Amino acid sequence: MSDIITCPSGLTGRIRGMKVREERILADRKLAKSGGQMDELLAACWQQTQDVGPYDFGKSDIDWGAVLQGDRFYALLQIRAATYGSDYAFAVPCENEACRARIEWELDLRDLPVRSLSKASRTALVNGNRFEATLPDAGKRVWFQLLTGADERKLPKVRRHAGDRLLSALLAFQILEIEGVEPRGKRAFVEDLTLRDADFLVDEFDRVDCGVDTTIEIECAECFATQDVNLPFGRNFFLPGKERTARRRDRSNCFRE
Numbered sequence: 342m343s344d345i346i347t348c349p350s351g352l353t354g355r356i357r358g359m360k361v362r363e364e365r366i367l368a369d370r371k372l373a374k375s376g377g378q379m380d381e382l383l384a385a386c387w388q389q390t391q392d393v394g395p396y397d398f399g400k401s402d403i404d405w406g407a408v409l410q411g412d413r414f415y416a417l418l419q420i421r422a423a424t425y426g427s428d429y430a431f432a433v434p435c436e437n438e439a440c441r442a443r444i445e446w447e448l449d450l451r452d453l454p455v456r457s458l459s460k461a462s463r464t465a466l467v468n469g470n471r472f473e474a475t476l477p478d479a480g481k482r483v484w485f486q487l488l489t490g491a492d493e494r495k496l497p498k499v500r501r502h503a504g505d506r507l508l509s510a511l512l513a514f515q516i517l518e519i520e521g522v523e524p525r526g527k528r529a530f531v532e533d534l535t536l537r538d539a540d541f542l543v544d545e546f547d548r549v550d551c552g553v554d555t556t557i558e559i560e561c562a563e564c565f566a567t568q569d570v571n572l573p574f575g576r577n578f579f580l581p582g583k584e585r586t587a588r589r590r591d592r593s594n595c596f597r598e
């Protein structure tokens with residue numbers, strides 16, 4: 342089974358569902374650690390590029406390292422849907438301390454809101470992936486980039502080395518240049534930003550980006566409390582059979598109690 346999909350940036354191509362041989366990719370711990378799993382899955386299931394959208398892949402059909410995170414994630418969702426259908430079931434614990442019931446939830450992946458890359462963002466991406474913003478408190482201009490597959494692979498290392506300074510590490514990672522600040526002064530400048538400026542930047546990164554919104558509101562069937570959850574996309578997302586096994590195990594544990 343194969344489908345033509347158009348990613349949020351306009352990148353268009355033909356995908357197919359996963360085959361048994363792709364379980365090797367999902368089971369490979371080394372690949373999971375290096376963050377190469379998603380690249381391998383995309384490479385295996387993306388059959389042909391029909392429109393490169395805002396990208397320039399040179400002579401290659403596609404280079405997933407150069408593709409925006411939003412597009413990559415959208416393509417993975419579609420590959421999952423092409424493999425098992427677009428229904429996705431998961432379970433999370435109720436946030437209400439007094440309840441803690443297991444909330445079973447099911448949704449149609451096609452219903453998740455998708456934000457396309459705007460015309461202005463497309464232009465900035467094509468012109469070297471360089472976006473401009475002016476910090477409200479510091480009054481300085483900064484230039485930043487949208488994250489691609491290659492950046493995604495560097496993120497685990499950035500997080501590991503960040504210690505308790507994760508926010509400034511992530512901001513500095515995405516910022517290319519700050520007006521009137523030497524490159525080696527970047528990290529110190531970011532550490533010194535007001536939290537309002539930092540918050541503004543995070544919003545700005547998000548505002549100009551494209552992708553799938555994966556925050557959904559769910560309601561507990563026991564206590565009727567509602568909560569926002571970020572869709573869990575673990576290994577079960579691509580191998581739902583494991584989730585099925587876990588559910589059965591849970592049920593048999595219940596019977597024993």
Ligand SMILES: [Zn+2]
Binds near residue numbers: 435442562565566
């Ligand atoms: Zn509850």
